[in-house]
Structure formats: structure tokens, C-alpha cells
Amino acid sequence: MRFFKWPLLVLVVVFLLFFNDLLASTLGRWGGCQVSMVRDGIYLYTSCTGNTSYLIYGILGVNTVALGNNILTISSSLSEPVLLHMRAHVIQAHYLGPAYLPVFGCAQLAAWAEVKMYPANRLHDDNIMEYWADNLAGSLSQK
Numbered sequence: 001m002r003f004f005k006w007p008l009l010v011l012v013v014v015f016l017l018f019f020n021d022l023l024a025s026t027l028g029r030w031g032g033c034q035v036s037m038v039r040d041g042i043y044l045y046t047s048c049t050g051n052t053s054y055l056i057y058g059i060l061g062v063n064t065v066a067l068g069n070n071i072l073t074i075s076s077s078l079s080e081p082v083l084l085h086m087r088a089h090v091i092q093a094h095y096l097g098p099a100y101l102p103v104f105g106c107a108q109l110a111a112w113a114e115v116k117m118y119p120a121n122r123l124h125d126d127n128i129m130e131y132w133a134d135n136l137a138g139s140l141s142q143k
């Protein structure tokens with residue numbers, strides 16, 4: 001007996017493809033964020049409050065996160081360099097699809113282990129996904 005019937009498999013794949021966008025829009029509504037569209041069809045959720053703010057700042061320890069085609073921040077606006085960096089994360093999410101969050105999590109875990117071994121290093125800078133995003137942002141700024 002096969003575990004997956006094909007309609008269920010299609011449903012699972014479709015869900016996984018839209019999971020990051022679904023999660024971001026849910027967090028955006030949940031946190032009462034202001035929604036606007038930045039270039040390339042990317043949604044920017046600013047001034048996020050409540051549990052969304054707690055997740056972004058309290059748990060993840062950052063001001064801004066990128067999820068699928070969305071950027072969520074507790075700030076009321078983003079500077080151009082930060083926006084460029086976050087757009088690079090959105091491009092990464094396009095490349096990696098549903099694997100974006102697991103890959104980012106593994107990279108963050110590796111960076112965390114490296115910082116434990118070399119305390120002078122910074123967690124954000126040691127994450128290979130951040131290094132990649134900075135390179136992508138550099139090529140975006142030249143356009």
C-alpha cells in the first residue's frame with residue numbers, strides 16, 4: 001500500500017510552495033503591520049506589533065525578517081541598504097522555495113556553532129546565507 005495518493009501529494013507540494021507567503025501574510029495580519037508593495041512585487045510589512053513583533057525581535061533577535069515574497073519589520077521604515085539586503089533574502093527564497101527556512105535554519109545553526117568556537121565572530125556575519133545575501137544585494141545595487 002502506498003502512503004501518498006497523488007492528489008494528496010499535489011496538495012502537500014502546493015502547500016509547501018505557498019507556505020512561506022502564507023506564514024508571512026498571517027504574521028502580518030496578526031501583528032497589525034502596515035502593508036505596502038516595494039519593487040518586484042515584494043510586500044513590505046512595517047510597524048509590526050504584538051506576537052509578530054515578539055517573534056521577530058524577542059525570539060529571533062532581529063528587527064526584520066524575509067519570508068517568501070515578503071519582508072516583515074518592527075520598524076516603521078527600512079533604510080535603502082537594509083531594504084536591498086532583505087530583497088536579496090527574497091531572491092534566495094525564490095531560488096530555494098520551501099527549502100528556504102530549513103536551509104536558513106541549518107546555516108544559522110552552523111554559524112551559532114562557529115561563534116561558540118570563535119567568540120570574536122558575529123553570528124549574523126558567519127551565516128553563509130547572510131554572506132550570500134550581501135553578495136546578491138551588491139549585484140542588485142549595481143542595477
Ligand SMILES: [Zn+2]
Nearest residue numbers: 085089130133
Ligand atoms: Zn540577512
